[in-house]
Amino acid sequence: MSKKSNASRLRHPFRHCSGHKKCGRFLAFFLLAFLALTLMLRILPVPFSAYMAQQQIGRLLQGDFSFRLHYDWVSLDKISPSMQLAVIAAEDQRFVEHYGFDLSAIEQALQYNRRSNRIRGASTISQQTAKNLYLWHGQSWLRKGLEVPVTLVLETLWSKKRILEVYLNIAEFGEGVFGVEAASQRYFNKPAQALNASEAALLAAVLPNPIAYKANRPGSYVKQRQEWIMRQMNSLGKAYLSGL
Structure with a gap:
C-alpha cells in the first residue's frame, strides 16, 4: 500500500x-x-397506544371498515380505588415493590411451565404498560427484548401512579374496548369512578384474554377468577394504594 x-x-x-x-x-x-x-406522557393524556393502532390498522387491512375503537381517557382520581386495587390484586401484587420486573414471579412461572402444557406468564403492570403503549402483541424474542429497556425507562421516568394510570386507560377489556372508562360505560352504564369492588374484580378477571373472556357474559372461569380477585383485594386492603 x-x-x-x-x-x-x-x-x-x-x-x-x-x-x-x-x-x-x-x-x-x-x-x-x-x-x-x-x-x-408523564403528564399528558395518551391519545392512543401502539396496540390500538395495531388493532385498527389490522382491521382496515382485512377490509373491516366498521371496526371502531372505544376509548376515553380519565385521570386516576376519576377511577374507582376498587378498580385500581383490583388490577394490582389480579396482575401484579408486588407492583409497589419491584422496579418493573417481578423476579420471584418469573422464577415461579418458569418452574410451572416446565411441569405444565399451559404457559403461565409473569408480566408486571409496568411491562404490560410498556408493551401496550409502545410495542406490539405477539410472541417473539425481538418484542420481549425491546420490552426490557422500555419498561426500565417507564420505571425511571414515571411514578408508579402514572404507570398504573396509563395501564388502566390503555388496557383492553373487550373487542375494541380500551381503558377502564370505556369498559365501565359499556358493561355497567356508569363511569369508572363509580365501580364497586365486584364490578372492578370482574373487569380485572378478563384482562388475561379479553377477547375470549367476556365481562358481559362471564363464564365459570371468569366468575371463579372474580371471586379470587376479591379475596386478594381484601387481603391487600385499600391502604396498599397509599404506597404508590
Whole structure:
C-alpha cells in the first residue's frame, strides 16, 4: 500500500463508515424522540397506544371498515380505588415493590411451565404498560427484548401512579374496548369512578384474554377468577394504594 493511501486513511479514518454513521445518527434520534415522548406522557393524556393502532390498522387491512375503537381517557382520581386495587390484586401484587420486573414471579412461572402444557406468564403492570403503549402483541424474542429497556425507562421516568394510570386507560377489556372508562360505560352504564369492588374484580378477571373472556357474559372461569380477585383485594386492603 502506498504512503499516499496510508496518509489518506489517517486523514479520513471514518470515510468508509458513512453507512454506520447514518445508522448511529438515526438510532440516536430515535432514542431521543422516544425519551422526549415518554417525558411528555408523564403528564399528558395518551391519545392512543401502539396496540390500538395495531388493532385498527389490522382491521382496515382485512377490509373491516366498521371496526371502531372505544376509548376515553380519565385521570386516576376519576377511577374507582376498587378498580385500581383490583388490577394490582389480579396482575401484579408486588407492583409497589419491584422496579418493573417481578423476579420471584418469573422464577415461579418458569418452574410451572416446565411441569405444565399451559404457559403461565409473569408480566408486571409496568411491562404490560410498556408493551401496550409502545410495542406490539405477539410472541417473539425481538418484542420481549425491546420490552426490557422500555419498561426500565417507564420505571425511571414515571411514578408508579402514572404507570398504573396509563395501564388502566390503555388496557383492553373487550373487542375494541380500551381503558377502564370505556369498559365501565359499556358493561355497567356508569363511569369508572363509580365501580364497586365486584364490578372492578370482574373487569380485572378478563384482562388475561379479553377477547375470549367476556365481562358481559362471564363464564365459570371468569366468575371463579372474580371471586379470587376479591379475596386478594381484601387481603391487600385499600391502604396498599397509599404506597404508590
